[in-house]
Amino acid sequence: MATAREIAAEEFSAVVTKHRPQIFRFLLSSTRDVDLAETLTQDCFLKAHRNWSSFRGESTAMTWLMRIAINLQKDHWRNRRMQFWRKTQTNAVELDEASDWLPSGERSVEQQMLAKERVEQVSKAVAGLSERQRTVFLLRYVEEQELSEIARATGLNEGTVKAHLSRALARVRAELGGKR
Amino acid sequence: MNFMEKIAKLADGKPEWDGQKLEPEPLEPNLFETLRDYRLSVHAWSDAEFTRSRRAFAYSSRRFAWRLAAGWALSCVLVAGSVSAGIWDHHRREAQATAAREALHEREVIEQRQQKQRQQAVSALQSMQTQQKQQVRSSDEELMASVDSDVSRQVPTAMEPLAQLMVDDGR
Numbered sequence: 001m002a003t004a005r006e007i008a009a010e011e012f013s014a015v016v017t018k019h020r021p022q023i024f025r026f027l028l029s030s031t032r033d034v035d036l037a038e039t040l041t042q043d044c045f046l047k048a049h050r051n052w053s054s055f056r057g058e059s060t061a062m063t064w065l066m067r068i069a070i071n072l073q074k075d076h077w078r079n080r081r082m083q084f085w086r087k088t089q090t091n092a093v094e095l096d097e098a099s100d101w102l103p104s105g106e107r108s109v110e111q112q113m114l115a116k117e118r119v120e121q122v123s124k125a126v127a128g129l130s131e132r133q134r135t136v137f138l139l140r141y142v143e144e145q146e147l148s149e150i151a152r153a154t155g156l157n158e159g160t161v162k163a164h165l166s167r168a169l170a171r172v173r174a175e176l177g178g179k180r
Numbered sequence: 181m182n183f184m185e186k187i188a189k190l191a192d193g194k195p196e197w198d199g200q201k202l203e204p205e206p207l208e209p210n211l212f213e214t215l216r217d218y219r220l221s222v223h224a225w226s227d228a229e230f231t232r233s234r235r236a237f238a239y240s241s242r243r244f245a246w247r248l249a250a251g252w253a254l255s256c257v258l259v260a261g262s263v264s265a266g267i268w269d270h271h272r273r274e275a276q277a278t279a280a281r282e283a284l285h286e287r288e289v290i291e292q293r294q295q296k297q298r299q300q301a302v303s304a305l306q307s308m309q310t311q312q313k314q315q316v317r318s319s320d321e322e323l324m325a326s327v328d329s330d331v332s333r334q335v336p337t338a339m340e341p342l343a344q345l346m347v348d349d350g351r
Binding site: 021024025029034037101102103115118119122123141169172173176 | 210211214217218221223224225227229230
């Protein structure tokens with residue numbers, strides 16, 4: 001007969017399997033640093049494992065995990081010892097690396113080149129956003145979360161989330177518009 | 181209909197563009213399409229890195245075991261090498277010290293022998309000089325004696341009776 005601890009461990013294991021790629025993706029798109037994203041993902045699940053018993057299910061597990069990941073990322077950038085890494089970002093990819101992974105689909109070569117260029121512009125604009133704007137933007141347009149979910153994950157109210165999203169979009173529009 | 185389905189519809193060129201309801205503010209079709217491309221590229225990149233990091237972890241754990249073993253072996257070789265080098269150096273220094281001591285001892289022995297030989301030579305020379313002096317002195321005395329006898333024999337024969345008288349008188 002399985003004990004409560006074993007059941008909890010199984011549950012948590014299922015949560016890790018299901019949500020780990022998504023947490024990693026969010027951290028990777030936010031930091032643009034593979035090693036850092038991997039480290040923060042591990043820290044996120046370690047923290048989640050320690051606090052798994054206190055998770056009451058008021059929000060989805062994904063929202064809860066995303067909130068932990070956002071806080072860890074915030075702590076990371078605020079940590080003075082890491083300021084050097086923030087400046088150098090040795091493992092951070094060039095802005096156009098993400099665009100290299102753009103699926104070709106059924107586009108012509110010209111369309112593909114154009115799409116790649118526009119993705120690079122979006123990447124550049126996202127890199128220039130403030131931390132909060134970037135988080136909201138990525139949760140909305142990369143992780144496809146609803147505004148209410150974003151509000152719960154970031155601890156902001158929906159109005160603030162909308163305002164950040166609006167500013168982020170303005171920045172992206174400006175970047176895309178300026179390059180035309 | 182979720183966000184992805186709506187985007188898929190947009191990508192298919194269907195006219196149900198409903199940016200007003202979907203977004204907090206309306207998005208132009210071009211921007212919407214660009215954001216879709218951005219999301220797809222991030223997803224593809226993340227999937228590739230996620231898979232690669234897991235493969236790399238498995239590979240690196242195997243490599244780590246090999247590296248650990250190689251590290252231990254190398255450490256053992258280094259320790260053994262440094263110990264044997266130390267012992268060899270100690271032996272070499274000891275041999276050098278022994279050789280130096282022996283050379284010094286030999287030099288001292290040779291010097292003592294040479295000094296003894298010099299002393300013997302000096303003493304031999306001194307004894308030779310003494311002998312020579314004694315020989316010279318004895319030859320002088322013999323010469324004087326022969327001279328005396330010769331002189332005494334040179335008394336003329338005519339004076340012989342007078343000489344005998346002088347002997348008889350005791351003068």
